[in-house]
Amino acid sequence: MEKHAAKILSIATAVPPHVVETEFVRREAAKVFGRLGGSLFEHLLPIFGNSGIKRRYSVCPPEWFYEKQGWPERTAEYMRASKDLFKKAAHDALAQAGVAASEISTIVTVSTTGIATPSLEAHVMGELGFRTDVKRVPVFGLGCAGGLSGLSLAARLAVAEPGQKVLLVVIELCTLAFKLNEFTKANIVATAIFGDGAAAAVLEAGPGGLAAVEHAGEHTWPDSIDVMGWRVDPDGFGAIFSRDIPDLVTHELRPVADAFLTRHNLTLDDIDAFSFHPGGAKVITALEKAFHLDQGRLQDEREVLADYGNMSAATVMFVLARALKEKWKGRRLLGSLGPGFTASMMTMQPA
Template identity: 50%
Template sequence: MASPVGLLSLATASPPHELPQKDALAAARILFGDRFPQFERMAPVFDAVGIRTRQMAMPLEWYFEPHDWAERNAAYVEAATALYEAVVRRALDEAGLTGGDVDILVTVSTSGIATPSLEARCAGALGFRTDALRIPVFGLGCAGGVTGLALAARLAAAEPGARALVVCLELCSVSFRLEHPSKADIVATALFGDGAAACVLQAGEGGFAQITSAAEHTWRDTLDIMGWRVDPHGLGVIFAQSIPPFVRTKLRPAMAQMLARQDVAFGEVDRFLCHPGGTKVIEALEAALDLGQGALDHERAVLADHGNMSSPTALYVLDRARRAGLPPRSVLTALGPGFTASTATLQAA
């Protein structure tokens, strides 16, 4: 990155339907008890993932009904449009800007399909300019928050004075499915929630932190670790049990390479801010990065309060960290389909 890019604001927003984990387990027992013979053997995963509550796009009764792909995606578009507008208004208000002040619009979402994309659907209500650059990004999953932030920073740095808005929004719950449930579906039901985060960026020294550099690493032959499968019912999760041991053995050398490309050594990082994929993933991250057990406290808190929201989750962690006080140098990181690790290095203002 040629010059640092300031993070002028960071906002989060959740959909209105709160779902305590105990209620999620009770609902799952009703829904899956007869359809999945091994359900009771897997039920402890609802306690093991480290979630107290999460927020959902639709009321609980909606998930008890069968829905085809068209119905699921219609629910995604309606709820995502409302959530996009809400989170962008908060981010613009914090930055002291209007929609007309934004030059670049990056929208990250992998949990539904909106064409026209979400920023186009909300352009009139938010006052976006007709010449704003629109960049919808699909397929990054949990890594999308960090990759999207890095992409927006690179674009802002390339046009001095330009302001970029990045929105990461996922409604994972609309993919909840009753048909032919698998172990991955049970884990996903225990783990995922819905949410959105938005940042305004501008090249220069302003804001609560500067993005100084970014890097990614994609491992070869890892396409089956995480992703979507597509069938007549919609999008079904691919979720390999091998993620925690993969993180323990593979992440550190990849992180060292990414930091080296940014001229940063491990010892120069004051805090790793990590996407909390789940309790076992957090423990694997602490082990791989030699952080010490319990070091990722913001990550555990976000997971407990919101579940794994996919792409916005890393930005929720960053928001919690900045409210507690960012250290001089931190590295925001997330893992996602590919299988890919994404990082953005931050310098506190």
């Protein structure tokens, strides 16, 4: 292990106040989309029951989504809720690490579900007590891969300045893209799986910590822009899911992971544990097939998906937070997939 590898000192998660049970969403979706799609919706209704999700959290109550909401309204909610979640996640991560806000030299903020200029950290710096010379690194556009790519970036920045502390904050408010007037499979899938959440981590290149970031990398498939992303509509973002992502995971992710490990003189035999972004129940099953994992090896992923839904970039941070609560030995492989279409990968070892 590199002497000055970046160490994760703490990781904290946060969710908004409104709990949305899947059965409630299924009933309401049947009313709304049933009127739009008629009998065609009956073929899509199983998406809700097969999602592997019991509940999710939303920054807005269900009734908010029945009103006409355009860019101004959605952006206002994004700013309000993002600032609250930023403060909660960052405060808890700093407290867990025993670090004061004034000790943070760099803030990496990851979010793809809203637009803020100046970026989110600038809005809360004074309230949380960050220094006026703290370096700000906002990251946009990575979608579900953003949590792991953001963690990789934060780790590299920590290694670049040994002894300096870096704060990573990941905030995704996916529910703000819900549209009750659009009958498309992509919109119905988004309605069935997406939730809101935030996570924060403190990193430092030095002794101690919960885990050490070892290697990180990305792979972007050629001609894959249409696999996943946001469509910019007059009234807000619209979800893009135009390929069979589980099939891509099953057949194409393993060679990419093997190549990543080979570049660092490793093989899958060197991996003792896994933490993946659980995009959905079918994606988890595809990951198990791709990496030949026995049932139960991805239990953290299934539990996070069931309890919180797909929170885009924040989800893998929730999975990692669970993993770090347990004592583990050996090397861990982490992975997430996002727009690009891109795989973000990382290996970790106990600190």
